[in-house]
Amino acid sequence: xxxxxNVGLVYPNGxxxxxxxxxxxxxxxxxxxxxxxxxGKSTFxxxxxxxxxxxxxxxxxxxxxxxxxxxxxxxxxxxxIGMIFQxxxxxxxxxxxxxxxxxxxxxxxxxxSILNLYPKEDVALAYENLKRVNIADKLYNxxxxxxxxxxxxxxxxxxxxxxxxxxxxxxxxxxLDPPTSHQVMxxxxxxxxxxxxxxxxxxxxxxxxxxYADRIIGMRAGxxxxxxxxxxxxDETFEEIYGRTIREDDLRGGAxxx
Amino acid sequence: xxxxxxPPKPKKSLYKKIKYTLITLAVIGIYVWTFLGIDINWGRAxxxxxxxxxxxxxxxxxxxxxxxxxxxxxxxxxxxxxxAGTLMASIxxxxxxxxxxxxxxxxxxxxxxxxxxxxxxxxxxxxxxxLFIVAVGPNAFAGVLAIAIHxxxxxxxxxxxxxxxxxxxxxxxxxxxxxxxxxxxxxxxIPQVIPEFLSYAIYRFEIDxxxxxxxxxxxxxxxxxxxIFASMNRNWNEMGLILLAIIIVVTIIDMISSRIRRKLx
Amino acid sequence: MSKEMISKKSKSPxxxxxxxxxxxxxxxxxxxxxxxxxxxFTAGQTNGGFANSLxxxxxxxxxxxxxxxxxxxxxxxxMATTIQMAVIATTVAALLTIPLALLSAHNITTIKxxxxxxRISLNILRTIPDLVLAVIFVGLFGVxxxxxxxxxxxxxxxxxxxxxxxxxxxxxxxxxEAMRASGANIFQVIYYGLVPQVLPQFTSFVLYVFExxxxxxxxxxxxxxxxxxxxxDRExxxxxxxxxMMVIILIFVVVIIIEFISTKIREALI
Numbered sequence: 076x077x078x079x080x081n082v083g084l085v086y087p088n089g090x091x092x093x094x095x096x097x098x099x100x101x102x103x104x105x106x107x108x109x110x111x112x113x114x115g116k117s118t119f120x121x122x123x124x125x126x127x128x129x130x131x132x133x134x135x136x137x138x139x140x141x142x143x144x145x146x147x148x149x150x151x152x153x154x155x156i157g158m159i160f161q162x163x164x165x166x167x168x169x170x171x172x173x174x175x176x177x178x179x180x181x182x183x184x185x186x187x188s189i190l191n192l193y194p195k196e197d198v199a200l201a202y203e204n205l206k207r208v209n210i211a212d213k214l215y216n217x218x219x220x221x222x223x224x225x226x227x228x229x230x231x232x233x234x235x236x237x238x239x240x241x242x243x244x245x246x247x248x249x250x251l252d253p254p255t256s257h258q259v260m261x262x263x264x265x266x267x268x269x270x271x272x273x274x275x276x277x278x279x280x281x282x283x284x285x286x287y288a289d290r291i292i293g294m295r296a297g298x299x300x301x302x303x304x305x306x307x308x309x310d311e312t313f314e315e316i317y318g319r320t321i322r323e324d325d326l327r328g329g330a331x332x333x
Numbered sequence: 334x335x336x337x338x339x340p341p342k343p344k345k346s347l348y349k350k351i352k353y354t355l356i357t358l359a360v361i362g363i364y365v366w367t368f369l370g371i372d373i374n375w376g377r378a379x380x381x382x383x384x385x386x387x388x389x390x391x392x393x394x395x396x397x398x399x400x401x402x403x404x405x406x407x408x409x410x411x412x413x414x415x416x417a418g419t420l421m422a423s424i425x426x427x428x429x430x431x432x433x434x435x436x437x438x439x440x441x442x443x444x445x446x447x448x449x450x451x452x453x454x455x456x457x458x459x460x461x462x463x464l465f466i467v468a469v470g471p472n473a474f475a476g477v478l479a480i481a482i483h484x485x486x487x488x489x490x491x492x493x494x495x496x497x498x499x500x501x502x503x504x505x506x507x508x509x510x511x512x513x514x515x516x517x518x519x520x521x522x523i524p525q526v527i528p529e530f531l532s533y534a535i536y537r538f539e540i541d542x543x544x545x546x547x548x549x550x551x552x553x554x555x556x557x558x559x560x561i562f563a564s565m566n567r568n569w570n571e572m573g574l575i576l577l578a579i580i581i582v583v584t585i586i587d588m589i590s591s592r593i594r595r596k597l598x
Numbered sequence: 599m600s601k602e603m604i605s606k607k608s609k610s611p612x613x614x615x616x617x618x619x620x621x622x623x624x625x626x627x628x629x630x631x632x633x634x635x636x637x638x639f640t641a642g643q644t645n646g647g648f649a650n651s652l653x654x655x656x657x658x659x660x661x662x663x664x665x666x667x668x669x670x671x672x673x674x675x676x677m678a679t680t681i682q683m684a685v686i687a688t689t690v691a692a693l694l695t696i697p698l699a700l701l702s703a704h705n706i707t708t709i710k711x712x713x714x715x716x717r718i719s720l721n722i723l724r725t726i727p728d729l730v731l732a733v734i735f736v737g738l739f740g741v742x743x744x745x746x747x748x749x750x751x752x753x754x755x756x757x758x759x760x761x762x763x764x765x766x767x768x769x770x771x772x773x774x775e776a777m778r779a780s781g782a783n784i785f786q787v788i789y790y791g792l793v794p795q796v797l798p799q800f801t802s803f804v805l806y807v808f809e810x811x812x813x814x815x816x817x818x819x820x821x822x823x824x825x826x827x828x829x830x831d832r833e834x835x836x837x838x839x840x841x842x843m844m845v846i847i848l849i850f851v852v853v854i855i856i857e858f859i860s861t862k863i864r865e866a867l868i
Contacts, residue, residue: 211340370682378745463842
C-alpha cells in the first residue's frame with residue numbers, strides 16, 4: 076500500500092511540484108493519473124521511488140516512511156518498484172537480453188553483475204518475460220534496431236524481470252502511435268490483473284484513461300483535484316481537471332482498432 | 334549463458350570470426366613484444382628518485398623570481414615564433430587546401446593532395462627544427478620555419494575538408510547567373526569558408542604555442558632554450574618559474590582563442 | 599558612433615556596416631604588424647638575414663643525401679623501443695583516465711568541488727608540453743626509457759581525460775535513470791548504462807592518443823628520455839648527416855604506417 080500524507084514538494088528554484096497531497100493507493104489497483112503537462116503527475120510518480128524527494132509530509136510504502144531512506148535502504152525500496160518511461164530508457168547499443176537483465180541489477184551483487192554472472196533463474200526469467208510481451212525473437216538484437224513500440228515492450232519485460240510489487244509508468248505511450256499505444260496499455264493492464272502488481276500510470280489522454288483505469292486521480296497545479304473510480308468520471312470531471320474544455324488532442328483515439 | 338534456457342545465439346559470419354580472432358591475436362602479440370622488449374632499470378630509477386626527489390620537487394614549487402625578466406623576454410620570443418609560423422602556415426595552406434579539395438580539382442588530385450598534407454603532419458616539429466637549424470643556424474627563425482611547415486600540412490588538410498563541405502547550390506546559382514570562375518571563388522566560396530579557416534588557424538596557434546615552447550631544446554629559439562640550460566645546470570628553481578610562465582601563457586592564449594572561435598563559428 | 603554617421607550610412611547603404619569594416623581593418627593591421635615584427639625579430643638572428651638563409655638551405659639539404667641505408671639494422675632497436683614506450687604509456691594512461699574522466703563529467707560527479715578540482719588540474723596538466731615533462735623526469739629518474747614513459751603517460755592523460763570526459767557528458771542519461779530507479783548502485787549504473795554507450799568512442803580516443811604518443815616518443819630521446827630520438831641526436835652531434843637522414847626516414851615511415859592503421863580502425867569503430 077502506498078500512502079501520501081500531506082505531501083508537498085518545492086523545487087530548489089521555488090516552483091511547487093506537489094501541494095498537500097493526500098492519496099491512498101491499495102494493493103492491486105490500476106490507477107491512472109491525469110492532468111495537463113506540468114500539473115505534477117510526473118513529480119507524484121517519481122516521489123514514490125524517490126527519483127525526486129518531497130520536502131514535507133510523509134510518504135508511506137508498505138507502512139514505512141520512505142522520505143528518510145538513503146543509500147542501501149533506498150536501493151532496496153527501488154528494487155520493489157519498477158518504472159516505465161516515456162522514452163523507454165534502454166541502453167541503445169546493448170542487446171535486448173542485456174537490457175532486460177538490467178532489471179535484476181538491484182538483486183544481483185555488483186561483482187556478479189559486472190562479470191555478467193547472472194544466476195540461471197534470472198536469465199530464464201528474462202527470457203520468459205520477453206515471451207510474455209511477444210518479443211522473444213529479438214533477444215539478441217540491439218535495442219536501437221527496434222521500433223518504439225517494441226522498445227517499450229522490452230522495457231516492460233525489464234520491469235517484469237525486476238519482479239516488483241509496484242509498477243510506475245510515466246507517460247508510457249506519449250511517444251507511440253495509437254495502435255501501439257493500446258497494445259502497450261493492454262500489456263500493462265494484463266500484468267496488473269494476472270500478477271496482482273499495483274500499477275500507477277501517468278497519461279494525458281482522456282479516452283485511454285477511461286478505457287484502462289480502475290481509478291482516476293486528477294491533478295492540477297500540484298494538487299489532487301479529483302480522486303475516484305472510473306464509473307464516477309464524466310466529461311465534466313475532465314473539464315474541471317484540465318480547467319478548460321476538452322479538445323481533440325486530449326484523445327488518443329484508435330480504440331476501435333482493438 | 335545456458336543453452337537450455339535460451340535459444341541459440343545467431344551465428345556470427347566466418348569473416349567476422351576470423352576478423353575478431355586476428356585482432357585479438359594482434360593485440361596480444363603487440364603486448365608480448367612490448368613487455369619482452371622494453372628494458373626498464375627499476376633499481377637505478379628508484380635509487381635516483383630517492384636521491385633527487387628532495388632536491389627537485391620542492392624547488393619547482395619555489396620559482397626563482399630573479400629570472401623573471403629573462404623568462405618574460407624568452408616567452409615573448411616563443412609567442413613570436415608561434416605567431417609567425419602559424420600565420421605563414423595559414424596563408425600557405427589556402428592554395429594547398431584548394432588543390433586538395435575533391436570538389437575543386439578532382440578525386441585523384443584531391444586524395445593525393447590530402448595524403449601529402451597528412452604525411453607532412455606526421456613529421457614532428459622538432460625533427461623539422463633540427464633540419465632547419467642545419468640550414469639557417471640555431472636561432473628562432475629555424476623554429477618559425479619548422480612550425481610553419483608542420484602547421485601547413487595540418488591546416489591544408491582541414492581547409493580542404495572545409496571546402497569540400499560547402500554548399501554547392503549557391504555556386505550553381507552564381508554559375509547560372511553568368512559569373513566566371515574567379516567571381517565564383519570570391520563571392521561564392523570564400524565567404525562560406527572564411528570563418529572556419531580563421532577558426533582552424535587560431536586553434537592551430539594554440540597548438541603551436543605549446544610546440545614552440547620546446548623548440549629551444551634543439552636550439553631553435555624561445556623559452557625551450559632556457560629549459561635546456563636550467564636542466565643542465567640543475568637549476569630547478571628557474572625551471573619552476575619557466576613552467577609557471579608556460580602554464581600561464583598557454584592558459585591565457587587558450588582562453589582568448591576559444592572565445593574568439595566561439596564568436597566566429 | 600555618432601548620430602550623424604548613422605544617418606549618413608542610411609542614405610547610401612554599404613555592403614558591410616561601417617563598424618565591421620573598421621574593426622576588420624584594425625584587426626588586420628594589428629595581425630600584419632605583429633607578423634612583420636615577429637619575422638624581423640626571428641630572422642634578425644640569422645647570419646645574413648632571411649634571403650641568405652633560404653639560399654643556404656639548398657646547400658645544406660644536399661649534405662643529408664644520399665641517406666646511409668646500411669645503418670638500418672642498427673637503428674631498428676631504438677625504433678622498437680620508441681613504439682614500446684608509446685604502447686605502455688597509452689595503456690597506462692587509458693586505465694588511469696577512466697576515473698579521472700568520470701570525475702570531470704558533471705553529469706556523473708554531482709559533488710561540485712570534486713568536479714572543479716579535477717577539471718582545473720587536468721586543464722593545467724594539458725598546458726605543459728610533453729618534452730618539458732620529460733626534462734623534469736629525466737632530472738628525477740636519470741637518463742632512460744622510464745622517465746620518457748612517465749612523461750608520455752602524464753601528457754596523454756590530460757588529452758584523453760578531456761576527450762573522454764566530454765563524451766561522458768554527452769551520453770543519453772535516460773537508461774541510467776531507469777537503472778537507478780530499479781535499485782542499481784552507482785557501479786552497476788556506470789557499468790550497464792554508461793559503458794556500452796561510450797566504449798566505441800573510448801577505443802577511438804585511445805588509438806588517437808597512441809598516434810600522438812608515437813609522434814611524441816620519437817623526440818623524447820633528444821632530452822635523454824629513451825628511444826630513437828637519442829640516436830638522432832647522436833648522429834647530428836657527430837655531423838653524420840646521411841645517418842641522421844636514415845633515422846629521419848625510418849621515423850617518418852613508421853609514423854605514417856601506424857597512423858594509417860590507426861585511422862582505418864578508428865573509421866571502422868564509429
